[in-house]
Amino acid sequence: MSPAFERLQQQLKQLPGLGYRSAERIALHLLVEKPARLPELVAALEAAAAAVRRCERCGNVAEGPACAICADERRDGGVVCVVEHVPDLVAIERSGAFRGRYHVLHGKLSPIQGVGPEQLHLAPLLERVRSGEITELILALPNDVEGEATCHYLTEHLPADREVRTSRIGFGLPSGGGVLYADAVTLRSALEGRKGYR
Amino acid sequence: MSPAFERLQQQLKQLPGLGYRSAERIALHLLVEKPARLPELVAALEAAAAAVRRCERCGNVAEGPACAICADERRDGGVVCVVEHVPDLVAIERSGAFRGRYHVLHGKLSPIQGVGPEQLHLAPLLERVRSGEITELILALPNDVEGEATCHYLTEHLPADREVRTSRIGFGLPSGGGVLYADAVTLRSALEGRKGYR
Numbered sequence: 001m002s003p004a005f006e007r008l009q010q011q012l013k014q015l016p017g018l019g020y021r022s023a024e025r026i027a028l029h030l031l032v033e034k035p036a037r038l039p040e041l042v043a044a045l046e047a048a049a050a051a052v053r054r055c056e057r058c059g060n061v062a063e064g065p066a067c068a069i070c071a072d073e074r075r076d077g078g079v080v081c082v083v084e085h086v087p088d089l090v091a092i093e094r095s096g097a098f099r100g101r102y103h104v105l106h107g108k109l110s111p112i113q114g115v116g117p118e119q120l121h122l123a124p125l126l127e128r129v130r131s132g133e134i135t136e137l138i139l140a141l142p143n144d145v146e147g148e149a150t151c152h153y154l155t156e157h158l159p160a161d162r163e164v165r166t167s168r169i170g171f172g173l174p175s176g177g178g179v180l181y182a183d184a185v186t187l188r189s190a191l192e193g194r195k196g197y198r
Numbered sequence: 199m200s201p202a203f204e205r206l207q208q209q210l211k212q213l214p215g216l217g218y219r220s221a222e223r224i225a226l227h228l229l230v231e232k233p234a235r236l237p238e239l240v241a242a243l244e245a246a247a248a249a250v251r252r253c254e255r256c257g258n259v260a261e262g263p264a265c266a267i268c269a270d271e272r273r274d275g276g277v278v279c280v281v282e283h284v285p286d287l288v289a290i291e292r293s294g295a296f297r298g299r300y301h302v303l304h305g306k307l308s309p310i311q312g313v314g315p316e317q318l319h320l321a322p323l324l325e326r327v328r329s330g331e332i333t334e335l336i337l338a339l340p341n342d343v344e345g346e347a348t349c350h351y352l353t354e355h356l357p358a359d360r361e362v363r364t365s366r367i368g369f370g371l372p373s374g375g376g377v378l379y380a381d382a383v384t385l386r387s388a389l390e391g392r393k394g395y396r
Contacts, residue, residue, distance in 0.1 A: 002261040004242075004249035011242040014235065015224045026213045028284045030243070031250045032259050033304060037212065038247050042240055044202075044209040045228070049236050051202035052229045061230050063200040086226045106231060 005031065057128070059104035059121040061086055069093075069101055076100045078135040082125065082154070084108050084142060092140065100138075103128065108146040109153055117153060125154070129162055136165040143171045143189060203229065255326070257302035257319040259284055267291075267299055274298045276333040280323065280352070282306050282345075286338060298336075301326065306344040307351055315351060323352070327360055334363040341369045341387060 005027060012023035030038045054060070055067035058080075062068070069075060079100030083089050089102050105120045117123070128134055139154065141147040155166055171189035173182055182190070203225060210221035228236045252258070253265035256278075260266075267273060277298030281287050287300050303318045315321070326332055337352065339345040353364055370388035371380055380388070 002246075002250055002259070004246040004261075005259065008242040008246040011235075011239045015239075016227050017220045017223060022215045024288065025215060025285055027246065028259065028288075029214050031246055032252055032257075032284050032302075035247070037209075038243060041209045041213075042243050044206040045236060045240050048200075048202040048206040048225070048229055049233070052200055053233075054230055059230075061200070061203065061226065063202075086230050087223055090222065090226075104230075 054121075057124070058102050059086075059106060059124070060089055060102055074099075077133060079138065080125075080128070080134050080136070081138045081140050083140050084147070088140060098138075100136075105141075105150065108141060108150040110146045110149075120150075122154070126157055126159070129164055130159045132162065134162075134164060137167070139166065139168045141168075143185065252319075255322070256300050257284075257304060257322070258287055258300060272297075275331060277336065278323075278326070278332050278334070279336045279338050281338050282340060290338065296336075298334075303339075303348065306339060306348040308344045308347075318348075320352070324355055324357065327362055328357045330360065332362060335365070337364065337366045339366075341383065 008031075009020075009023045009027045012018055012026055013020055015023075018026070030041065051063055052061055053063075055062035055070055056065050057070050058067060060067040060069060062070075064071075076099055080103050081089075081092060081098055081100060082103045082105065083092070084105055084107065086104055089104060092098050092102075103121070103125045105122060105125070107115055107120050109115060109117065109120070129137075137154075137158075139151045141150050151168060158164055158166070170193055171186070172193050173179065173186065173190050179187065206229075207218075207221045207225045210216055210224055211218055213221075216224070228239065249261055250259055251261075253260035253268055254263050255268050256265060258265040258267060260268075262269075274297055278301050279287075279290060279296055279298060280301045280303065281290070282303055282305065284302055287302060290296050290300075301319070301323045303320060303323070305313055305318050307313060307315065307318070327335075335352075335356075337349045339348050349366060356362055356364070368391055369384070370391050371377065371384065377385065
């Protein structure tokens with residue numbers, strides 16, 4: 001089509017979850033089907049970009065210098081759950097199963113893709129441990145090679161003079177899922193993570 | 199989260215193919231994970247909105263007053279394929295099976311949803327027929343109640359003094375699909391649309 005159209009389609013295709021066809025569909029929707037929506041979307045993008053930023057402490061979405069969770073005095077500040085991305089944090093919050101605080105790494109170590117410790121939001125986490133703020137770390141990083149490497153790096157670099165209890169979240173069968181439908185990696189984790197019963 | 203974040207998520211959720219979770223994921227991506235991409239996306243949206251508009255004749259995406267297909271002298275201007283939305287046109291173009299021109303209605307008649315003939319790009323199509331430009335109309339509208347109603351309305355309102363051959367595209371089993379997997383409406387269309395063999 002036109003160069004401007006293709007540039008927009010290219011930009012949309014880079015968003016998570018969108019492919020070539022869905023980007024085309026959205027671009028046509030905004031340009032031809034419902035053109036009144038395009039300025040509304042641009043305004044919402046710009047307003048959000050101006051209002052929202054990373055929390056200086058934990059890397060979560062924030063409106064001021066601290067995010068809503070870091071600012072909430074009722075949360076247990078000593079227990080910190082380490083996640084890869086903000087949507088992971090959002091999912092844990094939705095479960096209601098955690099009342100501590102978070103630290104978002106914004107990625108995981110991946111030497112192949114050129115992601116080293118400097119590319120992650122990792123040094124501020126070590127700084128939080130060094131300051132004595134954290135007594136327990138729960139590593140909620142994924143069950144893959146990069147997640148493993150990130151957990152390993154993190155525990156290796158914890159300040160030796162600080163006592164921090166460290167654990168990794170459990171891996172196994174999801175609730176409602178049968179053994180029949182589980183993949184090999186999940187089954188291996190479920191067997192390795194078995195617990196005494198009775 | 200923040201009001202600005204929720205407003206952006208709401209805007210994204212209205213785009214075709216995006217739900218609550220995918221809108222949240224994209225908003226977090228643009229605001230926290232890759233904030234450098236947000237101004238690029240805004241610039242692409244604004245550039246496309248300034249450059250792209252509806253073709254005055256057929257309703258397709260266009261950069262100037264006429265779209266690339268209407269401007270292409272090698273296309274058969276007498277045969278016009280009527281589609282609901284621009285992505286339908288794009289799909290037919292991709293197939294390479296049609297060398298005529300198009301007319302995009304930007305919807306289909308739906309009294310329940312308050313879509314009457316005035317809400318569609320319909321009068322310009324009747325005007326094209328009246329001008330004598332069109333000798334054949336291929337109705338590529340969907341196989342549902344609204345598609346049926348739109349085809350009916352269109353053929354009823356064709357100018358009586360113009361001879362226009364009118365057909366509807368074939369409905370039936372998709373290529374590669376077996377009878378086993380077809381839904382009832384598709385099977386009914388396939389049986390009704392059977393052709394003599396040998």
